[in-house]
Amino acid sequence: MSKVEGGKISGRQLMAVLVLSRVVPITVAFPMITELRVPQDAWIASLLGTLLSIPFVLLVVRLGLKFPDKTIIEYSELLLGRYLGKLVGLILVWYWISVVADVARELGEAYTTAIMPETPILVFMIVTAFLAANAARNGLEVVGRMGENGVWVVLFFLIVMFVLPYDEMRFKNLAPVLAHGLRPLAAPTGTVVSFFLQFIVLGMVLPYLNRPKDAVRHSVYAVLASGLLMTWLAIVLVAVFGPTVSGLAMPAFSLSRMISIANFLERIEAITMGAWTLSSEIKLALFLWASAVGLAQVFGISRFQSFVYPLGAIAVAFGILFFESNVDLQRFLQFRNLGVYSLIVAAGTTAILYVAALLRGRLRLGPGVRR
Amino acid sequence: MLGMLWRLLSRRIERTQGSAQAETGSVEGRISSRLPVNRERIKAAFGNSADLVFRDLQTGAQGKISALVVHIDGLVDKRQVAEAVIEQITDMGLKWDSPRQAYADLKARLLSASGVEEVDSLDKFITHVAGGHSGVLIDGIGKGLVCDTRGWEQRGIDEPTTEATVRGSKEGFVETLRTNTSLLRRRIMGSQLRIEEMRIGRITKTRVAIAYIAGVANHETVQEVRNRLRRIDADAIHESGNIEEYIEDAPFSPFPTILRTERPDKVTGALLEGRIAILTDGTPFVLIVPATFTMFLTSTEDYYERYFIGSVLRLLRVAAFFISLTLPSLYVAVTTFHQEMLPTPLVLSIAAQREGIPFPAVVEALLMEFVFETLREAGVRLPRVVGQAVSIIGALVIGDAAIRAGLASPAMVMVVAFTGIASFATPVFSLAIGVRLLRFLMTVLAGVLGLFGIVAGMFALLIHLTCLRSFGVPFLEPLAPIVFSDLKDALLRAPWWALRTRPQFTGKKAPTRQAPGLRPRPPSAEEKEVHHLVGKEGGK
Numbered sequence: 034m035s036k037v038e039g040g041k042i043s044g045r046q047l048m049a050v051l052v053l054s055r056v057v058p059i060t061v062a063f064p065m066i067t068e069l070r071v072p073q074d075a076w077i078a079s080l081l082g083t084l085l086s087i088p089f090v091l092l093v094v095r096l097g098l099k100f101p102d103k104t105i106i107e108y109s110e111l112l113l114g115r116y117l118g119k120l121v122g123l124i125l126v127w128y129w130i131s132v133v134a135d136v137a138r139e140l141g142e143a144y145t146t147a148i149m150p151e152t153p154i155l156v157f158m159i160v161t162a163f164l165a166a167n168a169a170r171n172g173l174e175v176v177g178r179m180g181e182n183g184v185w186v187v188l189f190f191l192i193v194m195f196v197l198p199y200d201e202m203r204f205k206n207l208a209p210v211l212a213h214g215l216r217p218l219a220a221p222t223g224t225v226v227s228f229f230l231q232f233i234v235l236g237m238v239l240p241y242l243n244r245p246k247d248a249v250r251h252s253v254y255a256v257l258a259s260g261l262l263m264t265w266l267a268i269v270l271v272a273v274f275g276p277t278v279s280g281l282a283m284p285a286f287s288l289s290r291m292i293s294i295a296n297f298l299e300r301i302e303a304i305t306m307g308a309w310t311l312s313s314e315i316k317l318a319l320f321l322w323a324s325a326v327g328l329a330q331v332f333g334i335s336r337f338q339s340f341v342y343p344l345g346a347i348a349v350a351f352g353i354l355f356f357e358s359n360v361d362l363q364r365f366l367q368f369r370n371l372g373v374y375s376l377i378v379a380a381g382t383t384a385i386l387y388v389a390a391l392l393r394g395r396l397r398l399g400p401g402v403r404r
Numbered sequence: 405m406l407g408m409l410w411r412l413l414s415r416r417i418e419r420t421q422g423s424a425q426a427e428t429g430s431v432e433g434r435i436s437s438r439l440p441v442n443r444e445r446i447k448a449a450f451g452n453s454a455d456l457v458f459r460d461l462q463t464g465a466q467g468k469i470s471a472l473v474v475h476i477d478g479l480v481d482k483r484q485v486a487e488a489v490i491e492q493i494t495d496m497g498l499k500w501d502s503p504r505q506a507y508a509d510l511k512a513r514l515l516s517a518s519g520v521e522e523v524d525s526l527d528k529f530i531t532h533v534a535g536g537h538s539g540v541l542i543d544g545i546g547k548g549l550v551c552d553t554r555g556w557e558q559r560g561i562d563e564p565t566t567e568a569t570v571r572g573s574k575e576g577f578v579e580t581l582r583t584n585t586s587l588l589r590r591r592i593m594g595s596q597l598r599i600e601e602m603r604i605g606r607i608t609k610t611r612v613a614i615a616y617i618a619g620v621a622n623h624e625t626v627q628e629v630r631n632r633l634r635r636i637d638a639d640a641i642h643e644s645g646n647i648e649e650y651i652e653d654a655p656f657s658p659f660p661t662i663l664r665t666e667r668p669d670k671v672t673g674a675l676l677e678g679r680i681a682i683l684t685d686g687t688p689f690v691l692i693v694p695a696t697f698t699m700f701l702t703s704t705e706d707y708y709e710r711y712f713i714g715s716v717l718r719l720l721r722v723a724a725f726f727i728s729l730t731l732p733s734l735y736v737a738v739t740t741f742h743q744e745m746l747p748t749p750l751v752l753s754i755a756a757q758r759e760g761i762p763f764p765a766v767v768e769a770l771l772m773e774f775v776f777e778t779l780r781e782a783g784v785r786l787p788r789v790v791g792q793a794v795s796i797i798g799a800l801v802i803g804d805a806a807i808r809a810g811l812a813s814p815a816m817v818m819v820v821a822f823t824g825i826a827s828f829a830t831p832v833f834s835l836a837i838g839v840r841l842l843r844f845l846m847t848v849l850a851g852v853l854g855l856f857g858i859v860a861g862m863f864a865l866l867i868h869l870t871c872l873r874s875f876g877v878p879f880l881e882p883l884a885p886i887v888f889s890d891l892k893d894a895l896l897r898a899p900w901w902a903l904r905t906r907p908q909f910t911g912k913k914a915p916t917r918q919a920p921g922l923r924p925r926p927p928s929a930e931e932k933e934v935h936h937l938v939g940k941e942g943g944k
Contacts, residue, residue: 043885149741149854156853160860168867178870178884300745303855310859 038326038337040174044247047238050180051255052262053187054316057136058228059263060191060309061143061286064366065221066270071213072279073206075267078218082225083260089380090232090256094248096387097239099394105236105386106330112389121382122331125233128378129324130344132231133317134351135365137162140313141352142359147286148306158349161310165317166345169325170338173241176318183311190308191262193301194285195269197292202272220368225263227372229256230379237323282363321345435526439472439543442526446474446539449530459490463497469506470543471497479536481555489538489551503544510540511549519552531609558583564666564688566833569705576666581611581685587668588615592675596620602633610641611685615671620678620906620914625875629680629693644684644691651693654872658838661874663695665832670704676917678910680875694875694910698883698894700835701725706897715896722895724829729839731823732769733850733858735816739765741854757813765816766851772812772820773844775801780824877909899923 042050058064065082066075093105100108105125110118140161141154168176232252239248270284273291278284289305322337324344329337356362365371436442443458450456459473471493475485493510500506511522523529524547533539536554561583564576577584585599600614612633616626632651641647648662649655665671666688671681674692682691692699701721706714739758743751761768779798783791803821806812823843830836842865849857872879882890890907892898901922905915927935 046885144856149856152853157856160853160856164860164863164867167864171867171871175867175870178878178880179866181886182866182870182880182884303742303745307855307859310856311863314863 038173038241038322040172040177041241041243042173042177042238043243044251046177046181047235047242047248048251048255048258049184050177050238050315050319051232051235051252052259053180053184053312054231054234054319055228055255055259056187056191056262057309057312057316058139058366059266059285060187060305060312061283062139062363062366063266063270063284064228064363064371065224066267066284067279067281067363068224068367069221069279070217072271072276073209074211074218075221075271075278076207076264077211078221079225079260079263079267081218082222082229083256083263085222086226086229086232086260087253087256089226089230089383090235090252091249092387093233093235093383094239094252096383096390097236098245098248099390100240101245102240104240104326104330105233106327108390109382109386112386112393119331121385122327124378125236125382126324126327126331128375129234129320129327130348130351131355133162133165133320133324133345133348134355135362135371136313136317136320137349138352138356138362140310142362143283143286143306143309146359147283147302155349155353158352161314161317162321162345162349163342165314165321166341168314168318169322169345170341173238173322176315176322179318180315183315187308187312188262190304191266194289194292194305195265197294198269198273198288201291202269203275204272206272206275207268220372223368223372223376224366225260227368227375230375231320232256233379233383234320234323237326282359321348433526434524435529435541435546435548437544437546439470439541442541442548443472445526446530446533449526450534461490461493463493464500464503464506465498469497469500469503471506472541472543473538474533474541475538475553476533476536479556480538480553484553484555485538488553489540493540503542507542507545507547507549510542521550523548523550531603534609535611554582561587567665567667567670567703567831569667569703569708571708572704573667573669575668577668577683577688577690579686579688581613581683584668584683584688584690585613585615588671588675588681591668591672592617597675600630602630604633604636604638604647605641606637606639608640608642612641612647613683615675615681615683617675617678620676620911621680622678622910622913625678625694625910626680628875629682633682641684643687644682644689647682647684648691653874657868657872658841659697659869659872659879660700660832660834660838661695661872661879663692663699663832664689664834665692666690667704673704673707674699677906678913694877695879696874696877696881696907697869697879700832701830701895703831707900711897711899718895718897721829721831724826725835725839728823728827728830728836729843730846730858730862731826732773732819732843733846733861735819736765736769736847737850737854737858740851754813754815757815760810761813762810764851766847768812768816769820769847769851770844772806772816773823773847775806776820776824777840881909882907 065078066072069075069078096108097105100111103111106122109121109125112118113121137158138154141157144157145152145154168179232255235248235252239245242248266285270278270288273288274281274284281287286302286305289302290300292301321341321344325337325340328340328344329335334340356365436445447456447458455477457475457477461471461473463469463471473485473489473493496509497506500509511520521532523532529539529548529550532550536556537550538553540549540551558580559578561575561578563574567576575587577587581601588599589597594617596618598614598616598618602612602614603609604612614626614629614633629651633647636647636650638646638650644664648660648664651662653661663674671690671692675681679692679694682693684690701718703717703721706718709717738745739754746754758765763771779794779801783794783798786794803817807814807817827836827840827843830839846858846861849861851857853860869880870878870884878885881887882894887908889905893903893907897903901918901924904918904920905911906917908915911917
C-alpha cells in the first residue's frame with residue numbers, strides 16, 4: 034500500500050462522488066443537447082451513451098482489482114515499464130487537470146453570465162479552486178464524506194427541478210421518435226460517453242476502498258444512476274422547451290427559472306446554482322486529489338499535499354488560457370473536441386494498460402494475483 | 405494556517421522559556437518519626453498560613469504519648485474532627501502503653517471517620533490535609549494517618565440555570581466533585597459505573613474525575629482520555645473550560661469538539677452511549693467526550709417528550725442553527741446582488757425602505773449585528789435589575805430609533821432580531837458562540853461575492869466540519885460518514901423502544917441496549933387468555 038494517501042472510503046461514498054461528478058456537466062448546461070439536430074431523441078442518446086459506458090467502467094474496475102493495492106499510476110509503471118509507465122501516468126494527470134480546468138471555467142462562466150455579470154470570472158475560479166484544493170488536501174476520506182452528504186442535497190434539488198415544472202411539460206414534444214434514424218445520434222452519444230470516460234479516476238480511488246468487492250457494484254450503480262438522471266432531465270427539457278432546446282446556452286438553468294408554484298416558490302435558480310456549485314466543488318476536489326496523488330506517485334514523493342494548491346492554481350490558469358469565450362468552451366465540450374480527446378487519452382490508456390495486463394498476465398502474474 | 409503560525413510562535417516561546425517553571429511547593433521525603441520535625445516541616449510547607457490548625461495532644465496510660473492533629477480551618481467539619489478524631493485519641497488512648505500500640509489501634513478501629521488512610525510520604529500527607537482531611541501524627545511513628553473529615557460550605561443542588569427544561573430532572577451539578585459523582589451514582593446504581601480520580605495543576609491540585617461505564621465505553625477511548633489529562637502540566641485548572649482547551653482535538657476551530665453540561669441526566673445518557681464524562685472540582689460544568697455535532701443540537705427534553713415532538717423540535721433547532729448562521733448574509737446577498745430572486749412587490753418595498761439609508765446593505769447588517777451583540781453582552785453581565793433597563797433601551801435603540809434616525813431599514817431590524825432569536829434556540833452555548841462569530845464572516849462574504857460567497861463559505865465550513873474529530877469519532881457522525889443505524893437519533897429521534905443500538909463509534913463494545921419487540925401493542929388473544937387465567941388463579 035502506498036503511503037501517499039492513508040484514508041479509506043466506503044463503496045457508498047465512491048458511488049456518491051462518482052454520481053456527483055457525472056451530474057455536474059448536466060445540471061446547468063447540457064453539452065450533449067446542444068449538438069443534436071433532432072433534440073427529440075436526446076433521451077435516447079443519453080440512454081445509449083450510458084449503456085455504452087458500462088463496459089468501459091467495468092474494464093477500469095477489473096484492471097484495478099487485478100492490483101488491489103495499487104493506483105493506476107503505480108500499476109501502469111509495473112505493466113509498461115518505468116519510463117513508458119511514467120509517461121502514461123503524466124498523461125492521466127494532465128487529463129485530470131484538464132477536467133479541473135474545464136469544470137472551473139464552466140462554473141465561472143455560468144456565474145458571470147447568469148448571476149453576477151460584473152464580477153471578473155477569475156474571482157469565481159480562484160475561490161472555487163482554492164476551496165476544492167482545501168478539501169483535496171485533507172485526503173480522499175474527507176472528499177468521500179462530503180460527497181456522501183452533498184449527493185443528497187444535490188439529488189433533492191435535481192428532483193425538485195425535474196418534477197415541479199410539470200405544468201409546462203408537453204410530452205407531445207418528444208415525438209417523433211427517431212425520425213432521422215440513429216445516425217444523427219452518434220455524436221451526442223459520444224459526448225455522453227466522453228463524460229463517463231472521466232470515471233477513469235476510479236483507477237486512483239479503487240485501492241482506497243474499504244471493501245474492494247463493492248467496487249464493481251457501486252461503480253456500475255453510479256453509472257446507471259447518473260445515466261438515468263440525465264435521461265430524465267433530457268426528457269423534461271425537451272418536454273418543456275420543445276425542439277428549441279438546442280439553442281439554449283444553459284438549458285437546465287433555464288428550466289429552473291420556469292418553476293413557479295403558487296406565486297411563492299419562484300425563481301429558485303439560485304438554489305439550483307447552489308447545488309450545482311456544491312457538486313462542482315466536490316468534483317474538483319476529487320480530480321485535484323487524483324492528480325496530486327498521481328503526480329506524487331509518478332515522481333515518487335511521499336506527500337501529495339504539497340501538490341494540491343499548485344495544481345489548483347495551474348488548473349485555473351489553464352481554464353483561462355484554454356478557452357477564449359463561453360462559446361469556445363461549449364464548442365470544446367462537443368464530441369469532435371472533448372469526445373475525441375477523452376477517447377484517446379482515457380479510453381486509449383485504459384486499453385493499452387488492459388492489453389499489457391493481459392499479455393503480462395499470461396507471462397508473469399499468476400492466478401494468485403489475478404482475482 | 406493558524407496552526408502553522410502557532411508552531412512558528414511557539415518555537416519562539418520555547419526558546420525563551422528556560423527555567424520559568426513555578427515553584428511546585430512539593431515537600432520531599434518521608435514522614436519523620438520525630439514529631440517536632442514533622443510539625444516544623446508541615447508549617448514550613450504551608451508557610452505559616454493562618455488557617456492551618458495544629459492540635460497537640462498528650463495521651464497514653466502514662467500520658468507520655470504525644471500526638472498531633474493537623475487540619476485546615478474551614479475545610480473540615482469541626483464536629484466530626486472533635487468526635488471522630490480528637491475524642492478518640494484522648495479518651496480511648498488511656499489504655500495505650502506504647503506509640504506503636506496507639507498507632508495500630510487508631511488505624512484499625514478507633515478513628516471513626518469513614519475514610520482513613522495510612523501515608524508515609526510527607527508530600528502526600530500535606531496534600532490530603534490541604535484537601536480537607538485531618539492528619540494524625542504520633543511521636544515515634546514514621547507514618548501518618550489521614551481521616552476524611554471534609555465538610556465545607558457548599559451550594560445546594562439547584563436547577564441548572566443554563567439548561568432549564570420543562571420536563572425531566574430539576575437537579576443540576578454543583579461545585580463539589582463528590583456531590584457531582586454522587587448525582588451520577590444515584591442515577592446509575594449498577595456497579596459498572598467507574599469513577600477514576602486524579603489531580604491536575606501543580607499549585608491548584610484540582611481534583612478531576614473520569615466517569616465511564618465499564619463494558620460499554622471503549623478501553624482505547626478511556627485510555628486516550630487518561631493520557632490527555634495526564635499530559636496537562638500546568639499551574640492551575642480553574643474550570644473545566646481550562647481542561648477542555650488542553651485536551652480538545654481542534655484547538656483552532658470555532659466549533660467546540662467537547663460537550664459541556666450542567667445536567668446529570670444528560671451525562672448519564674451520554675455514559676450509556678459509551679461516552680466518557682470528565683468532572684472537575686469547583687465547577688458545575690461537566691465535559692463529555694467524544695462529542696458529535698448533533699449532540700450540540702440536542703436537548704435532554706427530546707428524550708422525555710414524545711418522540712415526534714422531540715423530532716420536530718430537533719428539526720426546528722437545525723433550521724434555527726442555519727438561520728442564525730446565514731440569514732443576515734442571505735439578506736445582504738439578495739438585496740445587493742440578486743434582487744430578481746425576490747417577488748417584485750417585496751423588492752419594491754425593500755427598496756422604498758432603504759431609500760434614505762446612507763450605507764450599503766453589508767455595512768447596515770454589520771452595524772446592526774454589532775449593536776445587537778453589544779446589547780446581548782451587556783444584558784448578560786449586568787445585574788438583573790439593571791438588565792431590564794438595558795433590554796428596554798435595547799428594544800428602543802435597535803428597533804424604533806435606528807429606523808427613525810435613518811440608520812437601518814425595518815427589514816434589516818427584523819432580520820437581525822430574528823437571527824438573534826434563532827441563535828438562542830441552539831441548546832449548547834459554546835456552539836452558538838462560534839456561530840455568532842462565523843455569521844459576521846458570512847455577512848462579509850455575502851457582501852463581496854453574493855450568493856456565491858455564501859455557497860463558498862458554507863462549503864469551506866463543510867470541509868472544516870468533515871475534517872474534525874473528537875477523540876477518534878468523526879465530528880459529523882452520523883451525517884458524514886453516513887451511519888444509517890445512528891440516524892435514528894440524530895436530526896430526528898426514533899421512539900425510545902426503537903433506539904435498540906448504541907451509536908456505532910462509541911458503543912460498539914455493547915451494541916444493543918434493550919430487548920427487541922418492546923413496542924407497546926394491544927395484547928393478542930392468546931395473551932389475554934393467559935392473563936385471564938393468571939388473574940383467576942390469583943383471585944383464588
